[in-house]
Amino acid sequence: MYVAVKGGERAIANAHKLLAHERRGDESVPELTVPQIEGQLALAVARVMAEGSLYDRELAALAIKQAWGDLIEAIFLVRAYRTTLPRFGASEPLDTARMEIRRRISATFKDLPGGQILGPTFDYTHRLLEEPAAPLPPEQAPRETDREPTPRVTDILAGEALIEPSPEADPSDRPGDITRDPLTFPASRDVRLQNLSRADEGFLLALGYSTQRGYGRNHPFAGEIRLGEVEVEFFAEELGFAVPLGAITVTECQTVNQFKGSDTEPPQFTRGYGLAFGHSERKAMSMALVDRALRAGELGEEARAPAQDEEFVLSHSDNVQATGFVEHLKLPHYVDFQSELGLLRQIRASFEGGADASKDGAE
């Protein structure tokens, strides 16, 4: 328990002034601008949007600047901001099959319809640091290609019934919303996916990795990863039709996992799904691994690993909640500590009293 303490106002005000100056750094160096962060630190911006659970590049960039580059602090700022705005409603579900694709790869099919497109990627780089002022390489020669439709890899396998279908929508059921209703267990898959989509990337990465190392193994293939822009539509009551709002960038990952059958159903591949705001590939992949791990119960697998324990995963995935509870330890706990100190002194006194007594007895 912590208590309100008075007397620190001047120190706090001065600490915030000091922070503002230290954050600015050497004033002979030009100050970063929000458009620079938005354009040149775009993956940090994507992470803040995904985990802040708010799609707005400019706000995410501003939050990164204000947070001195601390992304969890930036996520916290974005989450706080969203609570000040009214909600107009929910969008029509995104159609990722109609994505304007900027990257699309599959580790399961070499020649998939629509092709494999590397896009802007760190893959296959040598991870060698470059000279700070290295010039831009010449632009690659553009290539005119007729774009074919790009069906999801899971749709290709579904054609042969080799893969389980996606769970069907129940029109009478609105998807759960953890920003409105507290998380309860067991959680349905829609609720789990909302939680995972805004979950800490590092936490999901570690859990996904743990499944690969044998803690809840689920034999994944990266069926498909796609990055690009999708149109968002919103059904406006006053208009009576879905209004196009513009496009957002998302990353989607479909894992194809080892099969499952039963006495009545022939074996089929199973699936994990990841979808995150922005260019967030590691996040989407980790999310798909953990989504699949959390389906252990539903698929009749023994659930003993941390990544398969939904209460463990979903209760510890949110880095704003986690940082709040860990960092609150910094706040004054003087009364708590005084009572523990008093208790310890008492125990030690009785221990020493007992020791003295037994010593007396021995003599």
Place this chain on the structure above:
Amino acid sequence: MASSGSTQIIDAEIETRRAAMATFAAANAAELRGALESMGSIDAVEIRKPETGLVMIRGRIGGDGAPFNVGEATVTRCAVRIASGETGFSYLLGRDQEKARLAALCDALWQSRDRRAQIETLLIAPVRERLAKARDEARAKTDATRVDFFTLVRGED
């Protein structure tokens, strides 16, 4: 039969309006402002001031299954009525309230019999042309990273 025919006409009208609204959303504020300024003075009243809020973005499990909530996006909306009586609406991603007002005005003018052609020529056509060009350029750059697999043949024959 007649009723289904008129429904189709209404649907086609809504689809054209949706496409126009998509163009207003994709245009930048300067393009909207430029087109409106070249149309002379327009009498309009705001019936809903520009307002910024949130829309919860939904995805589908597996890409095509039951919906789930991914996260929110900032959205700004506005509604205006022009002197000839049409009401224009806008809902745009982001927080640009001036752009939302301009887009609502464009939607109102697009619905007006006398003004639609102007909006089509001065705004929709040039913006679509710019967007198509930008899309083609981006695709050509992206398609330079397309993988052309070839299989290494093994064996002596």
